[in-house]
Amino acid sequence: MGLSFNEFKDEAIKILNIDLDSYKIKRVKRRTDSLMRRHNIKTYDDCLELIKRDTDFRAAYLNHFTINTSEFFRNPENFDYLRDKVLPGLFNKQEKVKIWSAPCSNGAEPYSIAIILEEMNIKPHRYEILASDIDPDILEMARTGIYSNNILQNVSPELLKKYFSPVQKNSNSKYQLTKDIINRVTFERKDLLKENYSSDWDLILSRNFFIYLTREVKERLTRKFTMALKPGGYLFLGNTEFIFDPRRYGLTKLYSSFYKKED
Ligand SMILES: C[S@@+](CC[C@H](N)C(=O)[O-])C[C@H]1O[C@@H](n2cnc3c(N)ncnc32)[C@H](O)[C@@H]1O
Secondary structure, eight states: OOOOHHHHHHHHHHHHTSOGGGBOHHHHHHHHHHHHHHTTOOOHHHHHHHHHHOHHHHHHHHHHHTOOOOOTTSSHHHHHHIIIIIHHHHHHHOSOEEEEESSOTTTHHHHHHHHHHHHTTOOGGGEEEEEEESOHHHHHHHHHTEEEGGGGTTSOHHHHHHHEEEOTTOSSOEEEEOHHHHTTEEEEEOOTTTSOOOOOEEEEEEOSSGGGBOHHHHHHHHHHHHHHEEEEEEEEEOTTOOOSSGGGGTEEEOSTTEEEEOO
C-alpha cells in the first residue's frame, strides 16, 4: 500500500524544513493534490520521491504551497485609515517609528507604506521598514521593485507617474519603482513559525497569513506579534482576519483589521 496523505506530509516536513502541521491541513492537501495533478503525479510516494530528488520540483512545491498573492494598497480603505489615523498618531508621538511587514510577499505591501510616508512628507531618517517572508524567490523579486499591471490596480495615475517608470524592454507593461522608494525597505528571509521575533515595533502588518494557519498556531503567533509590539503599537491584519476576544492578548480592536496594544 502506498503512503497516505498524512504519512506523506510527515515525511515531507523532514525534507522541506517547513512546519506543514501549523497550516490548515485541508488546504495543504488541496494544494498538494493540485500540484500533483499539474505534474501528472499519481501517488504520494512518487510526489515524495520528487521532493527528495528534484530540487526544481521541491522549489515548485514550496512556491505552490505558500501563495504569494499581494498588491499595492490591498483593501484601500484600510490603507486610508493607516494614513489618516494610525501613522499621524505615531509620528506625532515620537521621533522614530519602526514598521514590520510580516509576511511581505512581493513587497507591494511595505512599498505601499513607503509611498504613503513619502506623500505625508515624513523624512526617511524618521522610520524603518522591515519586510520579511519565508520564500527567497519572492524576496528576490521584491528587491527589484518591478511589477505588472494587476498588482498596481489600486495605484492612482498620479502616484504611478510619481513613483514608477515603465520597464522599456518588456512589451507587456511592467513598471519599476523609483530607487528612492526601493531603498526605504529592508527585506529579509524569515520563517514566522520557527524563528524568534525582534521587539519594539510600532506597527506590525501581518496580513493574509493567519488564514492559512490552524487556530492554535494563529493564537501562538498573535501572542508573539503582541509581545513584539511596543505598548501603544498597532497590529494590522488582513480584511478577513479577526482576533477572537483581543483583550486576552492585551489588544483593543480599533477600525476593521486594526488592533492596538494597551499602553
Ligand atoms: C498571501 S501572502 C501575504 C502578503 C501580504 N501580507 C498581503 O497581504 O498582501 C502570504 C505570504 O506568506 C508567506 N509565508 C507562508 N508561510 C510563511 C512562514 N512560515 N513564514 C514567513 N512567511 C510565510 C508566503 O511566502 C507568502 O508570501
